[in-house]
Amino acid sequence: MATVDRLYALYNIIDDAKDKAGEHETEFQEILTGVKGGAGERRLTSQFIARFFHHFPSQQEQALNALFDLCEDDDVAIRKQAIKDLPTLCRDKPELVAKVADILAQLLQMEDTGEVATVHNSLLTLLKMDSKGTLTGLFYQMEHSDDELVRERCIRFLHGKVRVLGPQVLTTDVENLIVTEAKKVLQVVSSEEELSCMMGVLRELKMYKSVKGFQQLVDLVAEQVDFTRTLDTTDTESTHRVVSCVKQALPLFSSQVRSTQFIEYMWREVVPALDDHLEAMDNGALVLEVLKILAELVPHAGNVEEIVNKITVIYHKLLEVMPLPPEGDAATEALEGGVSLEFSRVECLLYTFHQLAKQHNEFLTADQQRLKDFRIRLQYFARVSQAYQKRLREALANKTGDELKTEENKIKLIALKTTANINVLIKDLFHQPPSYKASISLSWKPVTSSGGKSMTNGAEKRHTPITFDSNTSPKSQKTERQIYAPPRDKYSQRAGQYSGGGGGGGNFRGQGRGGRGRGIGFPGSRGAYYRGGFRGRRGGFRGGY
Incomplete structure (x- = not known):
């Protein structure tokens, strides 16, 4: 197990070799043993792995796992260092981006705000490096994570960052990827906030800035509501979900994008329940929410039946x-x-x-x-x-x-x-x-x-x-x-x-x-602190390494 002094010596050997650095595989393997050392050794090991990773293809899987271990270290400073170093590994290995983004997405469940900010910075670096690969990793967690907190924070991260990414990052291919994956995520969101954030992501896309785009978003919301199904208004969670979905369409309606279908559905399925079920269950807040939605729908309904x-x-x-x-x-x-x-x-x-x-x-x-x-x-x-x-x-x-x-x-x-x-x-x-x-x-x-x-x-x-x-x-x-x-x-x-x-x-x-x-009607829990569930999920990412 390498000490701090030995790690510096190994660093100098490999660094001095310049173009022949790859010949010093034994020295790099010894650097990897630093993950079992003290705090100083572990922090240096993280930095040196990032520095020499691309020189040793045969050792990259072991090096990657060593860095993942450091992301779960007991020392917060070491965790932050490893998180900061992860994007460096992807500069010469773009095929790693989705895997690293997936791991970073899982780390969003950390409780320390400073660590979460470090994860955000690393994810943003990856987005600018390879947006499609990064989004693939993020969306995998949004769609498949059993941890509600991970899914929620992934959605909120994307919602907060998509508006600051320029056209060089949000290309047509990237926007198409976001739309395809967002439709899947909308099927599993568990709160009104998650639904709102995901719709907010879509509204930021260039393809949805036109009247045609607004209509497409309205149609997407209509799919979530499903006008063909009968609503069980005795189930307040189902009613909450419909209300939450319709609210996402309200800002999109205009004289060119009509709300007629939504009005007819609300009148057929929800309005009769105002007296029969919702009021009887003393759910005054939900009744008022429905009345507000009706008030916002009618100006853009056109000629209603x-x-x-x-x-x-x-x-x-x-x-x-x-x-x-x-x-x-x-x-x-x-x-x-x-x-x-x-x-x-x-x-x-x-x-x-x-x-x-x-x-x-x-x-x-x-x-x-x-x-x-x-x-x-x-x-x-x-x-x-x-x-x-x-x-x-x-x-x-x-x-x-x-x-x-x-x-x-x-x-x-x-x-x-x-x-x-x-x-x-x-x-x-x-x-x-x-x-x-x-x-x-x-x-x-x-x-x-x-x-x-x-x-x-x-x-x-x-x-x-x-x-x-x-x-x-x-x-x-x-x-x-x-x-x-x-x-x-x-x-x-x-x-x-x-x-x-x-x-x-x-x-x-x-x-x-x-x-x-x-209140959107998807039961779930925030899950345990990340140390209890982070290990063992590495292999679950569909991209694999």
């Missing part, structure tokens, strides 16, 4: 969450105890109704009694909503930028946007006849320049209270009537949870969305 039936369904669900004004003693009780209204659901349902009714604007006007009843409800909801907005503005007045970033104030900002959106839609429906021209930015969607404008026009602008009179329109209303009592102490952390990004937003009553969870 059985439009009157769909409007009727939404209309009746609106009646459930938009009550008639209280009267007599009930009104007094409301004044004393406040009211509890489901603003988040109302925003979703009202927006969906508004979008669908554009295609059949006689729905309300064809029945004057229905119109009158609906407007009484809208008027009451608008008054409470406006009073709610006033309280929210007062609570947010004079807050600094940092103060507005607290969780409580984020929730209040979402609440302000939600109530503003509701009032904009109600005002449109109070036109004579009802109008369907208003445009809003849904409260849970990320704020953009257009969304910011909508916030200004909605949340920051005071509205004249909306009242119903069969002989007048909102424009002729000059004086404020006495408003109903606003909600008292109904807005708190229990009122909902704010979550950034496309799937966030508050639920102003009941529970908001929870954390990430593992």
Whole structure:
């Protein structure tokens, strides 16, 4: 077993030989014995293996295994050194890239963030050296690893790096490889985050930057949903999976990429379960998620089938969450105890109704009694909503930028946007006849320049209270009537949870969305620490060595 001094002596012998270094195989074999030495010997051995590896073809399998052993060393410094040295072996041996990438992918399960960063750097070096070989190793772990953490971190690594790789790395052949393998991975992802990251990888590819590419991605999501199968809505995991898949398609829809198939599937398989199963199981968060998805799907659905039936369904669900004004003693009780209204659901349902009714604007006007009843409800909801907005503005007045970033104030900002959106839609429906021209930015969607404008026009602008009179329109209303009592102490952390990004937003009553969870419906566990499972998997890689 070579000592530090002996290792340096062996290094000098081989290095001084220059072009004849390959003649010193005995010396290189002695260097390999350093893996059984102390910390200093093991670290030098890693460096010297990387330095002379290409000179000794007959010893390369043994040298490679020695370096793999050092990747599992007890000393973190030695592990990092070996991980850093691994890509060096592939410079003159491109056939090793997939194997080394596979081993590095397994090492992503390490707990130390510094080690994980070292693995990232080595994988990035390999990607630039041989992208196809590296991706082959990464995707093998994504598809076949029994360790959920390994699969998750491989997907997250690729998602984070694909956007910084230039066209020299992401060639057409490489993009085709990613697409082929990504389709396989989508069959085994075990969480919404993994699904989102993998779809994010595909959205970064050049081939998917066009309208045609968006349509192809939508078709890929449709394959995951499988419109031909019947959804068992008593199984909430299956429903979660459908919801998670459809959410990935939402950013892709436009006037050129229609959401019609998704609307029809949701209406056929999911909407009937809102009352029958999901609500009965007290799964309010999932119900709200479904309502949000419907609201985002309808603007891009084109001409949907059985439009009157769909409007009727939404209309009746609106009646459930938009009550008639209280009267007599009930009104007094409301004044004393406040009211509890489901603003988040109302925003979703009202927006969906508004979008669908554009295609059949006689729905309300064809029945004057229905119109009158609906407007009484809208008027009451608008008054409470406006009073709610006033309280929210007062609570947010004079807050600094940092103060507005607290969780409580984020929730209040979402609440302000939600109530503003509701009032904009109600005002449109109070036109004579009802109008369907208003445009809003849904409260849970990320704020953009257009969304910011909508916030200004909605949340920051005071509205004249909306009242119903069969002989007048909102424009002729000059004086404020006495408003109903606003909600008292109904807005708190229990009122909902704010979550950034496309799937966030508050639920102003009941529970908001929870954390990430593992809600997509694929059971699994993170597996053991890597020392318990890393050895023995080397031979499982399909490329082999």
